[in-house]
Amino acid sequence: MKAWRKRAPGPGLWCCDVPRPPAPGPGEVLVRVEAAGICGSDLHIEDWSGGYEFITPAMPVTLGHELAGRIAESGDPALPPGTPVVVIPSVTCGICAACQGGDPDRCIDRRGIGMTRDGGFAPFLLAPARNCLVLPPGFDPAIAALTEPLVIGARAVSVGGVGPGDRVLVLGPGAIGQAIALMAREAGAAAITVAGRDDSPRFGVLRRLGFDRLREVGDQGLAHLAAEGRFDVVFEAVGMPTLVAEALPLLRREGVLVIAGIHPRPAEIPLNTVVREQLQLRGTNRGRLADWRRTLDFVLRQGEALAPMVTHRLPLRDAPAGFAATRRRQATKVVLLPEPGDE
Ligand SMILES: [Zn+2]
Numbered sequence: 001m002k003a004w005r006k007r008a009p010g011p012g013l014w015c016c017d018v019p020r021p022p023a024p025g026p027g028e029v030l031v032r033v034e035a036a037g038i039c040g041s042d043l044h045i046e047d048w049s050g051g052y053e054f055i056t057p058a059m060p061v062t063l064g065h066e067l068a069g070r071i072a073e074s075g076d077p078a079l080p081p082g083t084p085v086v087v088i089p090s091v092t093c094g095i096c097a098a099c100q101g102g103d104p105d106r107c108i109d110r111r112g113i114g115m116t117r118d119g120g121f122a123p124f125l126l127a128p129a130r131n132c133l134v135l136p137p138g139f140d141p142a143i144a145a146l147t148e149p150l151v152i153g154a155r156a157v158s159v160g161g162v163g164p165g166d167r168v169l170v171l172g173p174g175a176i177g178q179a180i181a182l183m184a185r186e187a188g189a190a191a192i193t194v195a196g197r198d199d200s201p202r203f204g205v206l207r208r209l210g211f212d213r214l215r216e217v218g219d220q221g222l223a224h225l226a227a228e229g230r231f232d233v234v235f236e237a238v239g240m241p242t243l244v245a246e247a248l249p250l251l252r253r254e255g256v257l258v259i260a261g262i263h264p265r266p267a268e269i270p271l272n273t274v275v276r277e278q279l280q281l282r283g284t285n286r287g288r289l290a291d292w293r294r295t296l297d298f299v300l301r302q303g304e305a306l307a308p309m310v311t312h313r314l315p316l317r318d319a320p321a322g323f324a325a326t327r328r329r330q331a332t333k334v335v336l337l338p339e340p341g342d343e
Pocket residue numbers: 039040041065066148149
């Protein structure tokens with residue numbers, strides 16, 4: 001089968017012919033991929049711009065971690081062939097003390113589908129049955145594949161402690177910024193401003209999702225956003241280290257800055273501002289199991305209302321065009337669709 005793989009540390013991504021995964025063992029499933037989203041992290045890994053060195057020992061490895069599909073072969077009677085599923089990419093070890101103690105969110109030896117084990121930029125992937133959440137029949141797999149980035153958004157909003165009435169600023173209108181805006185609205189935020197730079201296509205998506213406080217940040221930086229009044233929570237979803245310092249003056253006293261971007265360099269931060277204003281700096285990354293369950297409920301409730309986020313549907317073989325559209329910020333989410341010829 002065809003698979004888009006990272007073969008070595010360094011720039012590049014390769015379309016390889018690889019054997020189809022073996023038949024699933026007990027507790028495993030073979031998933032026929034029906035939709036695989038391209039993520040900002042996939043771009044970082046293709047560019048090899050820093051932050052993903054941890055995947056090197058797993059190479060060669062097939063990328064693709066935002067996945068929906070259908071059970072093709074099953075080692076779990078609860079997931080018969082044909083069942084539509086969304087796949088949780090974080091694979092816990094099942095044997096460490098946390099896993100054994102029923103707290104897999106604290107697993108000390110996890111693997112990531114599409115990072116440190118083979119993912120879904122391919123027609124098939126092998127996954128633990130416990131990583132599959134069942135979808136209702138007929139649900140659009142491309143929208144289901146949005147669950148993963150929306151989980152990142154849901155987690156970020158929980159980390160930020162966003163609550164009813166909050167004034168929220170999201171820096172970065174990409175897929176994660178959009179996910180944060182959606183989940184902040186779900187959490188009851190009163191006003192959600194999203195700032196971007198040369199981002200009209202992705203602002204267009206946000207408008208279709210119902211957001212209207214969209215701010216183009218030109219060369220003057222973030223300072224002019226202060227005119228809108230201080231924010232309770234600011235989310236950094238760009239990965240630009242200088243934004244951290246720029247964002248701090250926009251927070252109210254005791255406000256929270258949540259950092260969600262992957263940064264190529266360290267940031268310089270005016271710590272006295274943090275101390276005197278009693279600001280909270282928090283990092284966020286992947287979601288927990290409970291975030292997956294509640295976010296999938298959100299996705300199923302929203303359904304077609306999330307369709308504007310899926311800006312491109314491309315055949316798997318056109319992955320390079322999808323990467324290019326994402327890199328040019330033309331796309332919110334490019335979803336790759338394997339075809340029979342890829343098998
Ligand atoms: Zn992702």
